[in-house]
Amino acid sequence: MEQENNTQNNSFKQKILEKIETGEVKMRSKTFFFLRVSFLVVLAVMVFVLSVLLVSYILFSLKAAGHLYLLGFGFRGFYEFLLVFPWFVLIIDILLLVFFDWLVKRWKLGYHSPIIYLFSGSVVLIVLLGSIVDRTSFHQSMMYRAENRNLPMMSSFYNGLRKSHREYGIFRGFVTAIDMNTFTIKHSDYDIDSDDGLSRVVMPTNFDVRAILQVGDQVFIAGDVVNGEIRAYGIRKLNPDE
Amino acid sequence: MNSHTDISDEELARLVQNGDKEKFGVLMERYSTKLFRYGRKFISGDDNIEDVVQDVFIKTYKNIKSFDTSQKFSPWIYRIAHNTYINAIKKNSLNPMYLFDFDTLISHTVVEDPIVREREQKEMKEIVDKGLSQIEPKYREILVLYYIEELSYKEISDILHIPIGTVGVRIMRAKEILKGKYKEMKIEI
Numbered sequence A: 001m002e003q004e005n006n007t008q009n010n011s012f013k014q015k016i017l018e019k020i021e022t023g024e025v026k027m028r029s030k031t032f033f034f035l036r037v038s039f040l041v042v043l044a045v046m047v048f049v050l051s052v053l054l055v056s057y058i059l060f061s062l063k064a065a066g067h068l069y070l071l072g073f074g075f076r077g078f079y080e081f082l083l084v085f086p087w088f089v090l091i092i093d094i095l096l097l098v099f100f101d102w103l104v105k106r107w108k109l110g111y112h113s114p115i116i117y118l119f120s121g122s123v124v125l126i127v128l129l130g131s132i133v134d135r136t137s138f139h140q141s142m143m144y145r146a147e148n149r150n151l152p153m154m155s156s157f158y159n160g161l162r163k164s165h166r167e168y169g170i171f172r173g174f175v176t177a178i179d180m181n182t183f184t185i186k187h188s189d190y191d192i193d194s195d196d197g198l199s200r201v202v203m204p205t206n207f208d209v210r211a212i213l214q215v216g217d218q219v220f221i222a223g224d225v226v227n228g229e230i231r232a233y234g235i236r237k238l239n240p241d242e
Numbered sequence B: 001m002n003s004h005t006d007i008s009d010e011e012l013a014r015l016v017q018n019g020d021k022e023k024f025g026v027l028m029e030r031y032s033t034k035l036f037r038y039g040r041k042f043i044s045g046d047d048n049i050e051d052v053v054q055d056v057f058i059k060t061y062k063n064i065k066s067f068d069t070s071q072k073f074s075p076w077i078y079r080i081a082h083n084t085y086i087n088a089i090k091k092n093s094l095n096p097m098y099l100f101d102f103d104t105l106i107s108h109t110v111v112e113d114p115i116v117r118e119r120e121q122k123e124m125k126e127i128v129d130k131g132l133s134q135i136e137p138k139y140r141e142i143l144v145l146y147y148i149e150e151l152s153y154k155e156i157s158d159i160l161h162i163p164i165g166t167v168g169v170r171i172m173r174a175k176e177i178l179k180g181k182y183k184e185m186k187i188e189i
Helices: A002-021 A030-064 A067-072 A074-084 A087-104 A115-135 A138-147 B009-017 B022-042 B049-066 B073-092 B114-129 B137-148 B153-160 B164-184
Strands: A170-179 A182-187 A198-202 A218-226 A229-238
Touching: A002 B022, A002 B049, A030 A067, A030 A087, A030 A115, A030 A138, A030 B049, A067 A074, A067 A218, A067 A229, A074 A218, A074 A229, A087 A115, A115 A138, A170 A198, B009 B022, B009 B049, B009 B073, B022 B049, B022 B073, B022 B137, B049 B073, B073 B137, B073 B153, B114 B137, B114 B164, B137 B153, B137 B164, B153 B164
Parallel strands: A198 A229
Antiparallel strands: A170 A182, A170 A218, A182 A198, A218 A229
């Protein structure tokens, strides 16, 4: 029985060695593996950098567009915030993160960690680095270039960030006149289109606009357009560079 | 071949990498019995086991230059075998496998206890040897690797690319499932 097994094993071994000897089966070169690993590393780094950029873009866009102010305007503001949040970018970022973790799982560091830890670790790292990028002038300079029509690619990401969005009831402009609980703004959209006009903003009765605003101030307004007037439920004075 | 007994697998792999094709034969001698046994238990019911194991050795030879000789050779070749066997099972089965394993999601604190292992080894080896076809491949495989091939948690983790804690949990579940199946079939264990 043992002899039979040995003979079988020998013929099995010989079959494979013959394939190797005749060149039917060839060893792959070290360069092949080096290139494959390099490709995977470069891909993982690119996916990671892209994820960081997308997170920083989300943070920047929320601030630049003034959407974060909506969170201070009560339930209605929160609801509108959910409507204007860049969900699509966030979903793309989550998919990139899943892809990144899948790539990392090929290496010991990746597969030795439980998926939840790996994913949460990547999220924390990406949000941390994204908020650092957000503090740099990277996105701001991109936005200025897009507004000056000097950004051939990616301009759609930045164009119109600081624009009034009637469909969501969000307006930005400079105060041109104040009268008790109403004031007039000139839309400042940083572009040239039909909505660069004057709008009258009506605040709730007994609201003294002069207490918080002056002519020339830049404001962010959340409200509904009724008979050509903006009925505001929230306003926020913006810094000159916002 | 006796002259090779004092050469480690890693050293043999290094010699093969440097072009000594004959030494690959020695590696095959060392691993063919193990890989046939692992394959037979894991790919239960596959008649072409010889072709599948041959495929494992061919892939091993093709990719041997990617093996880091400072690491252990055994988990590396078992990893190739694992991937090849998974493909063979997928090819022969209509049921998808390994879609997702919830045990890999979170951390499990499981310590490999050599005393418990020694105590269980003989009993479990017999149970596992009696036949595993009734349980899912992922449980079948881990029992084979642990009780038949006698690999450590760390080695199994490197073969299956799962956290070490998950290895412990999966072995525990596999034992329970297997014992349950034997009970259902009224087989004395």
